[in-house]
Amino acid sequence: MTPNAKQKIAIDECDSNILVSSSAGTGKTGVLSGRVIRILHDYLSKKTNKKGTLSRLLILTFTEAAAHNMAVRIKGELKKYPELKSELKLVDSADICTFDSFYQKIVRKYFYLLGIKETFEIIDExxxxxxxxxxxxxxxxxxxxxxxxxxxxxxxxxxxxxxxxxxxxxxxxxxxxxxxxxxxxxxxxxxxxxxxxxxxxxxxxxxxxxxxxxxxxxxxxxxxxxxxxxxxxxxxxxxxxxxxxxxxxxxxxxxxxxxxxxxxxxxxxxxxxxxxxxxxxxxxxxxxxxxxxxxxxxxxxxxxxxxxxxxxxxxxxxxxxxxxxxxxxxxxxxxxxxNSLKLQKGVYTFSDIASLALHLLENNDEVRREISESYDEIMVDEYQDNADIQERFLELIGNNNLFMVGDIKQSIYAFRNSNPTYFLNRYNQYKNGNGGKLVEMSENYRSSKSVIDTVNSIFSTIMTEDFGGANYADGHCLEQPTVRPDPNLGLPTKFLTYTMENTRRDLMSPDKEARIVCEDILQRVRNKEIIKGHPARFSDFCILIDRGTKFEDISKVFAEYQIPLNVENDSDAFSKEIVYVVKNLFLAMAFVCLDKVDTAEFKRSILCLLRSPLYREDNAKIFSYFSENKLKDSEVYKKLLSLKSRCQTSDVYSIYSTLIKEFNVYASLKNFTEVSNSIKLLSDVENQFISMAKMGYSFEDVIAYFQRNEKDKSKLKVRFKSPSNDAVNITNIHKSKGLEYPVVYCLSLYNKYKSIKEDDVLFDRTNGVQFRYTRNDQFDAKEGDVCTNPILAYRKDIIALQEKKEKIRLLYVQLTRAEQQLVFVAHKEEGKEWTAKSIDKCNSFADLLAASKYPFNEEKANLDGKIDSGYKNDAESDVQQDKAKEIKKITLKYSEPNFIFENPVVIRASKKETHTSKAILDLGSKLHEAMEITDFENPDYSLFKDKDIVSALENFINSKIYLENKRAEIYKEYRYYDEDNNSEGSIDLLFIHPDHFVIVDYKFSNLADSDYIKQIEIYADNVRRIFNLSKGSGYLYSLKKGDFKKVL
Known part of the structure; x- marks a missing residue:
């Protein structure tokens, strides 16, 4: 496609640092490849004094996928020009790579100047x-x-x-x-x-x-x-x-x-x-x-x-x-x-290698000049994602020859240490003609007029330089291309609304919103609605959510509707069946080699193997092995014993490889859940054993490693995508960046932003450590109470403010993925307008949309509660049914209690009492139980023989707090899931009123511990999220004394 005027400027501009501010869908990849072709033509035609080839260009990206796609794009462009044929063979060896790859290249070349081993390795973090x-x-x-x-x-x-x-x-x-x-x-x-x-x-x-x-x-x-x-x-x-x-x-x-x-x-x-x-x-x-x-x-x-x-x-x-x-x-x-250990072993992480590369350039001018003079131009893709180390690296090797492409509005990787201020600073400087040139591209080739109008209307109101990094209304609005064969009007933006039933908890129900989407998609596919020139198919639709915690619930709904679903999400490899089995296979071998076959740990590992798809022993036989002490008669034990001598003299990776081969693990994969992902999972586990072998691990080390992971609830993240061509896609917004989908459904708009905990700010990389105040810190002004450390409070608020600014950009990325249509799904009371908050007070995407005052055309969602059998279309019907059966089969099989997985920890406020006797602890437990089982409205005191318990119940039932809240909805031992901490919580007593809530947390006696207050605040945050209530109060209640203490 012929470049537009702004793209042409970006391709042709030279002799200066250049920043291209490329809004979503404006063709930045085409500009980068087009610029490469232009430079190569300049070399050929001698328009420049420089003589060179593709090897004189350094093209840096942040992901391997982006580097690969760029190389493929450049190859495709080179094939169009016979005069550049010689450059084709240089593409695979050219420096088109990630920052991490380039750091490694430098460190491997100059290892001797750093005093490290030439054979250093990158190992599992x-x-x-x-x-x-x-x-x-x-x-x-x-x-x-x-x-x-x-x-x-x-x-x-x-x-x-x-x-x-x-x-x-x-x-x-x-x-x-x-x-x-x-x-x-x-x-x-x-x-x-x-x-x-x-x-x-x-x-x-x-x-x-x-x-x-x-x-x-x-x-x-x-x-x-x-x-x-x-x-x-x-x-x-x-x-x-x-x-x-x-x-x-x-x-x-x-x-x-x-x-x-x-x-x-x-x-x-x-x-x-x-x-x-x-x-x-x-x-x-x-x-x-x-x-x-x-x-x-x-x-x-x-x-x-x-x-x-x-x-x-x-x-x-x-x-x-x-x-x-x-x-x-x-x-x-x-x-x-x-650091000495890593130097001795010659093992490092990617972060270590980056630090070594930077240290080399900062302390060796000759090396820095050599690298700098090796390139006529340094191109950087997704420049808005630059972190401190990347920016310093570019400063050291750049020579007024940086070509940076990015979009401040799409800077969404703060958790990876990206720092959008570098983009913003260069943008403002170059705009004023200081230090470089600025090119702004705003013609969007991805989205329809409908999508562009919606995006512009929303962000012109809510995105400013202070909140979002760009004054959207001034120069950042998306534009439709001036020359386009297809006007691409698209489909009108939809807002599917639903009302709540029973309780406010429906507000956060992914189940209800998933059903609405299923009904809408089925209707569109059955009606053969035209999308991008063809009848609608499942692959035309994508669900984007800000986090992946609800994907499993949504997947179950799609399985019910027999709609195929591609789920792309990070998952914990340690929780997967194949990894659990292989881990126990190695542990069982370790216990045999260490002669620890009488331990409970060995028996647990053997039990896992017997019940796994490797053996599938029936329960009766397994019971006989253990009850009759005949475990050594089992086939699995005999095979382990036969491998003992070989494994005792091998490194841990060789042992792993032997076990995989001897136990026919790959041949058994068809019997495991998530078959399509099992090979990738095994590859990730293999990398761990390779890393452990490089560290010289013994059996005892491996056992300790797995025990530590289990204790810390460590996760091994792997990315999965279901293998299906015609299926609805679902992914989180971060993973969707750079991608596009015909129709985008925006769900879970009421998800609250992640709250910042004190543990997150105890250490700051600029200012160091700060501890919480304790009772050892005496303050006259507080009369003995524990104060809040102002520095920690300040850090929390600053980080929360930065995250709120990033959330505006995250919403922008979500909406600009759509090609034809945006569909929002959210609860909304009929006839009631959203309450518009100031931007700095917004705490969810729903808040941001309300603040934008966008005139949504609301449509009551079609949700009659009936589940049809899914998409049926003649010959494709059987295929779709088979896919649905496959999904259901996997879900059911995974639910079988074959293996023990730890439940999330239940968070409770500290129950610690100093020098407490067992009798007091027992009484405290009984009082808690009595409060839980007693009907406060019609108490039956005859159930309790202990007078102290009866007295405690009477005190509470006659208390002011209970009498004031007795007409509310009452929840005892209310359990909830805390998404921020991936854990469950339990609230002793919860009163829910139409406009506020009241939390009561039982204590036996002591109400003074500052940790109790922090726990009440955690409870309150989750109650606000679940019940959509902003106002509330919290009390500590002494079961022994009958006293209340208001702490919220």
Missing amino acids: SVLKFELRKLIDSKFDELYDSNNQLFLNLLDHYTLKDDESIRDLVENVITSSLVVKIGSNSLEEMKDKFLSISEAELDEAYCFYLNRLKDSLHKMQKLFLDNDSEPALKPKRDIVLNNLKRIDEIGDHLDKLVNLAKIYQINPDTQKTPAAKWKDAENPHIRAEFTFIKEDIDSIVKVASNFPTYQEAKKVLKDNEKLYTFFYSICLEVMDKF
Whole structure:
């Protein structure tokens, strides 16, 4: 296709760094390949003084797939030009590769300058993580044995039940520090300059909250002043304005933040909504503005009022300086040993190799010049995904010859350390003619007019440079190509709505939304609706969701409807049947070689093998083996014994290979679930054994490795895609990037953004470690209560803010995958409009869509509860039925209780009581059970002989909390699934009202532990998500004393 005007500029521009801002679907891959052809023609025609071939170009991508596709695209273009035929043979050896591949190339060439082995290897990260954990455990054992007082003080100060949290933090600090972050402090600097670094961050934290609070209070003040005649505000005007004047007295004194927060918190006239009824408001927008400002103030006050004073916080840093520097000393010592181990063994991760390459360039000018002068141009695809190390690498080897293509609006990989500020900085500089040239491409060749109009309308309202990285309305709107043979009007955007039944939990039901999509797709396929010039087929449709946690539920619905489904998602290999069996096969062999065949672990492994598809022994025979102690008569034991001598003298990879061959694992794959993925799974497991062999692992090491993985609930992520040509696709948005689908269904719009936990911010790669405050930190202002560390609160809020900005870009990626049509599916009450929040308050895609005020054409979803037999079309009918039967068969087989998989852990607030007797623990358990089984409305006390239990029940039933909430929906021991933590939780007592909730968490006696408050907050986050309620409260209840403590 002939390039358009902007594409032509991007292809032809030269003699400068160039940034191409390429919006979705604007043909960036064509520009990159077109530019390669143009440069090669320039070499040939001598338009340039440079003489070269394809080998003079460096083309860098972020994935192997992108590098492969680019090479294929360039080959295809070269074939069109006979005069460039000689370049074709150079494509496979050209530097068209990932950053990681290029780092490896450099390190392998200059290994001798780095002092590492020429034969270094990249090994499985999980194996090196296990080695790091062994070093940490060894150091802790050493400190315990030496009775190191600083170490014991550290544990006493910052641990509760065990030392796992500190071990985890040491591991996190070391692994994070090994990832290069430009401009950050090194671990040594964090240790040596702890106080100055921490005090600077403390200042930032207090300024952040003080300025936010002052700004919000001034907004409230302005709202009252600007709306003097508003009936809803008038009754409280003078009182509120007088109270808000106090903010002017605060100035910039950081130590006054807590005072200001408390003034606001305890003053009912400042807090409360004006008494006048809002229905009297002349302007309904005033109510919305008042609500937004008040919610912002309340959220700041909730956090800041639990801070110590500024001076107290500084004192805590000074008092605990020795503990912090000692902690850093542990990390540095272990990290040195870890690096020495990798150097000795010649094994590294991809991150290690990147760091080595960067170190080489920064410390050897001759090498840097040699690499820099080897290339006439350096091209970078998906430049918006650059991380610190990639940016520094380009700075070192670039020579005003960088050609960077990307889209700030599609920067969605913060979890991979991508930093979109590099793109934004170059964009703004080049736009002003500083340092390079900017080319902006906005003509979209992917999407129909319908899709483009919808995308532009939504993002012109919600995406700004502050929130999203681009002022969308100013120069970033998608455009239809000026010259196009097909006008491609597409299909109108649809919004399929449904109402909730029974309870608000339907709101989060993937089952209901999946059924709506199934009904819609079946109708369109049966009606032979024309999509892209042909009758609709299943492969025309794709479901995109922001996460993959609900894919299994959706897959079950599609199986019921007999609709084929391609599921592309990362999965945990350790949970798969074939991996579980192979792991136990190796463990059984290990126990035989170690003469540990009488252990429970060996018997469990043998049981797994007997019941697996390798043997399929019936239960009666298995029972006889174990009950009659005849396990040694089994075929599996005899075969293991026959291999003992061979395996005792082999490395672990050779043993693995022997077992796979001797037990005919590949021949048995047809009997396993997920047959199509089993070969890939075995390949991933094989790589692990190769890595373990390179580390010289023994049987004991492998056993310990698997035990550690099981204890840590470690996951081995693998990507699967079901093999089917004509099937509906489902994937998460991150995996859809760069792809396109005729019709895109957008589901789970009410999914809440992932909440940031304190554990996520204990270590910051710029400013280092910060611990939670404990009871050892005394604060006069809090009268003995535990305060919140302001630095941790600040880190959480900053990360949450960055994630909210990325979510806007994630929504943009989702919507711009569509070629012909966008279909949104969501709950919506009939006749009721979505409440539009300010962008910074949005916490779901539904919030963002509401904020955009896009005029959706709502359509009541077709969902009558009946399940038809799926798509039937003459000859294809049997094929479709077979596919559906296959899906059902796999699902049922996988559900058989052949193997034991661990259930998610149930999260409960700490039940720890210091020096508690067994009798008290027993009584506490009985009280919990009594609260669960008793009908509070009609209690039967005769069930309980213990007077203490009866008394406790009577106290609760007559309490103010119960009496005020007895008419609500009541849930006892309410269990839920926490998506953020991949775990289950259980709430002792939950009251659900139409507009708010109340949580009650039972304790035996003690209500003072700060961990209890954190757990209530976790409960509340999940209740808000599940029941779609924003308001709520939480109480701790002492079963022994009958006391309540409000903590939320």
